[in-house]
Amino acid sequence: MKIQGKMFIWLSIFILAMAILYGLWSKEPAGTTALFLAFGLSIMIGYYLAFTARRVDAMAQDDKEADVADEAGEVGFFSPHSWQPLSLAIGGAFAFLSVALGWWLLYFSLPLVLIGIWGWVFEYYRGENQNQ
Structure with missing residues (x-):
């Protein structure tokens, strides 16, 4: 420091x-x-x-004399094969596009955003990724 x-x-x-x-x-x-x-x-x-x-x-x-790796810590856990960020990104893109095209597009993007958030939060509580 x-x-x-x-x-x-x-x-x-x-x-x-x-x-x-x-x-x-x-x-x-x-x-x-x-x-x-x-x-x-x-x-x-x-x-x-x-x-x-x-x-x-x-x-x-x-x-x-230190190396870059000397200060490296734990990076964390990231989902290796999650589809939820894609849904969230598409919904977010449509939501921002609704500012330019019209607010009616927000009605179609909001469900995609909510599905992406819901799926990402509860991804490890159901299906094949469920913790035993």
């Missing part, structure tokens, strides 16, 4: 310099204010990361 803290602190210094230069050169208040707010946000994040890096153990990104 030390390297992230340093990166955000250096980024905040750069943003501060750009905010001052932009403010003096353009005399435009909205962009100057946005840059100063971005400086404040990045200095807060950098300070937090640098402050908490002292209290946590060294992580893999702090070791120059």
Whole structure:
């Protein structure tokens, strides 16, 4: 976490310099204010990361000899052969298409979306994937 803290602190210094230069050169208040707010946000994040890096153990990104796989954890479980995302995607596509073509298309897309959500949530409670 030390390297992230340093990166955000250096980024905040750069943003501060750009905010001052932009403010003096353009005399435009909205962009100057946005840059100063971005400086404040990045200095807060950098300070937090640098402050908490002292209290946590060294992580893999702090070791120059570390591998990418040293910090890798468990990825999780994903359904290998589920058809439910396809139904959800088609229903979602029709729902967004209804904004352009007409709201009547939402009546046909809503059942597809609900079937996709229902099937995805209860996929492992019925059929061949049911947990014993």
